[in-house]
Amino acid sequence: MKLNKKKVEELVSEHGTPLFVIDHDIIRRNYALFKKYLPRLQAYYAVKALANEQVVKTLFDAGASFDVASMPEFNMVYECIKYMPPEKRQHWIWDKIIYAHPIKSESTLKELDKYKPLVAFDNFEEVKKIKKNSPNAGLILRIKVPNTGAMVELSSKFGAAPGEAVDLIFAADKAGLTVEGISFHVGSQTTNFQNYVQAINLAANIYNEARARGYKKMNLLDIGGGFPAPYDKTVRPFRELAKTINSELNRLFPKDIQILAEPGRFLVATAATAISRIIGKSVRDAKLCYYIDDGVYHTFSGVIFDHCNYHFESLKGGKKEICTVFGPTCDALDVISMSELLPSRLKIGDILISRNVGAYSIVSSTNFNGFPSAKIIHVNL
Numbered sequence: 103m104k105l106n107k108k109k110v111e112e113l114v115s116e117h118g119t120p121l122f123v124i125d126h127d128i129i130r131r132n133y134a135l136f137k138k139y140l141p142r143l144q145a146y147y148a149v150k151a152l153a154n155e156q157v158v159k160t161l162f163d164a165g166a167s168f169d170v171a172s173m174p175e176f177n178m179v180y181e182c183i184k185y186m187p188p189e190k191r192q193h194w195i196w197d198k199i200i201y202a203h204p205i206k207s208e209s210t211l212k213e214l215d216k217y218k219p220l221v222a223f224d225n226f227e228e229v230k231k232i233k234k235n236s237p238n239a240g241l242i243l244r245i246k247v248p249n250t251g252a253m254v255e256l257s258s259k260f261g262a263a264p265g266e267a268v269d270l271i272f273a274a275d276k277a278g279l280t281v282e283g284i285s286f287h288v289g290s291q292t293t294n295f296q297n298y299v300q301a302i303n304l305a306a307n308i309y310n311e312a313r314a315r316g317y318k319k320m321n322l323l324d325i326g327g328g329f330p331a332p333y334d335k336t337v338r339p340f341r342e343l344a345k346t347i348n349s350e351l352n353r354l355f356p357k358d359i360q361i362l363a364e365p366g367r368f369l370v371a372t373a374a375t376a377i378s379r380i381i382g383k384s385v386r387d388a389k390l391c392y393y394i395d396d397g398v399y400h401t402f403s404g405v406i407f408d409h410c411n412y413h414f415e416s417l418k419g420g421k422k423e424i425c426t427v428f429g430p431t432c433d434a435l436d437v438i439s440m441s442e443l444l445p446s447r448l449k450i451g452d453i454l455i456s457r458n459v460g461a462y463s464i465v466s467s468t469n470f471n472g473f474p475s476a477k478i479i480h481v482n483l
Contacts, residue, residue: 105375105455107417113479114377114453120396120476121377122464124152126160127482128373133164136329136365139344142351146200148327148366149175151461156480157370158182169327169364171203173210176217195219196240200324202285202364204228204244204260211235220322222285224262226273233277240282241274242324243267245308247286247301261286267308271317283322283360284308290408290462291367292328293337295346301325302347306354323355324362331371333458340368367461374460376401376412376476380452381430390425390446394454397429397436399470401456401463405438408462412438414454420445427454431471 105113105123113121136145146169147161153175158168162182170176179199183191195217204224206214208231214221215236223229224244232239246261262270271281284305288297305323312320325347330337351361382393396402404410414427423446429436444454467475 104457110377110417110453110455114379117477117479119377119379119453120394120401121479122401122459122476123375123377123479123481124154124157124460125373125375125481126156129157129160129369130164132369132372133161133166135340136368139341140347140363142348143325143361143363146198146202146362146364147369148202148364149178150465151366152370152374153178153465154478155181156483160483161369167198167200167362169200169202169366171201173213176201176214192218200242200362200364202244202324206231208235211239214239220282223270223274224260226270229270229274229277229279233279237278239279241279242283242285242322243270243274243281244285244287245304247288247297247304264304264308268311268315268317271312272315275317275319280319281317283320283324285324285326285362287326287364288328290328291330293330295338295343297328298325298343298347299350302350302354309355321358322360322362323351324364327364327366327368329363329365329368331367331458331461333371370460372458372460374458374463376456376459376463378454378456380448380450380454382428383448383450386426390423391428392425392444392448392454393428393430394438395430395473396476397431397473398438399429399431399433399436400467400473401459401476402429402438403466403468404459404462406435407466410462412456412459414439414442414444414456416445416448417453417455418445418448420447422446430473433471
C-alpha cells in the first residue's frame with residue numbers, strides 16, 4: 103500500500119525523522135509476482151539488497167531461498183532455521199542457500215565447511231582454497247557474460263571467461279570437488295533483455311561442452327539477478343522479460359535441470375519509502391536549494407555507487423521549480439539531486455518523501471559526520 107499523507111504524518115509524529123519505512127506486503131507481492139511469471143525458477147533472495155532480519159523472515163515465511171555473500175548474511179538467514187532438527191536444517195541449507203560470492207577468505211571457507219553449502223567460484227586459485235578449507239562444499243561455476251545496458255556492471259570483477267570454463271570444471275573435479283552447475287550475472291537493473299538471452303546460450307554451450315568431454319555431474323543453472331525494478335514507466339513490464347527467459351530456458355535446458363535465480367532489487371526496491379525533514383533552505387547561483395536530514399552517506403548512498411536517481415515528493419502543494427536537494431553533512435559530495443521539481447515555498451521543518459528506495463540504500467549507510475542512519479520502521483509485518 104502506498105504511504106499516504108496521513109500515514110506519513112502519523113509516522114513522523116511518533117518517530118521523528120529521518121525514517122526508512124519498509125512495507126512487507128509489497129515484498130510479499132513482489133515475491134509472488136516473480137514466482138507467477140517465472141514458475142520454474144527457485145528464487146534466492148539476494149540478502150545484500152536489503153539485509154534486514156525482518157525482511158529475511160518475511161521472505162523465509164513466503165518460501166524463498168537465499169543468496170548470501172558473507173558470513174553475517176549467512177547467519178541472518180540461519181536465525182530462521184536454527185531451531186530445526188539438525189538433519190532437516192542441513193538439508194534446508196543445501197537446498198535453500200547459495201554462497202554466491204566467487205571470492206571467499208580462507209577463514210570464511212573454514213566456517214562454511216560444516217554446513218556443506220553450495221558456493222560459487224570463478225578461478226583456479228579459488229578451487230585450491232575451497233579444496234583446502236571447505237572440501238564438503240558443492241560448487242557452482244560463475245561465468246563472465248555481457249552486462250550491456252545494466253545500471254551496475256559486474257563482469258569486470260567476477261566471472262570466468264567462457265573459454266576456460268570447462269577446464270575449471272575439470273580442475274575442480276580433479277581436486278575431488280563436485281561442480282553442480284553454472285551461474286552468471288547480467289548486471290544490476292538490467293533493462294537490456296538480450297543480456298539474458300546471450301548468457302543463457304553461453305551457459306548452455308558450456309553445459310554441452312562439459313558433457314561432451316565426459317563431465318555429467320551438473321544439474322543446476324543459476325541465472326543470477328539483475329531483474330529490473332519498476333522505478334518508472336521506462337522499465338518494461340516484468341512479464342515481458344519473464345517470457346523471454348522462459349522461452350530460452352525451456353528451449354535449451356531440459357526439465358531435470360534445476361533453475362535458480364538471485365532477485366534482490368526486484369523484490370525490495372519498491373517496498374521502502376524514505377521520509378526526511380527540510381533542515382535548511384537557500385538560493386545558490388539563482389537556484390533554490392533544500393537541505394534535508396538524510397543524504398548520500400545514509401539512505402541515498404545509491405547516488406554514489408548504484409547510479410540511482412532518487413526523486414522527492416512534498417506533502418504540501420504550490421508552484422514548483424527545479425531545485426537542488428542536499429544531504430545534511432558538511433561534504434560537498436552530499437548532493438542527492440540537482441534537478442528536483444518541488445514547491446518553492448517549502449519551509450524548514452516541512453517533510454519530503456522518496457519512494458522506491460528499498461534496494462542498495464540504507465544497507466550501505468554510514469555514520470559519517472556523526473549523523474545516524476534513518477530509523478527503520480516496518481509496516482504490514
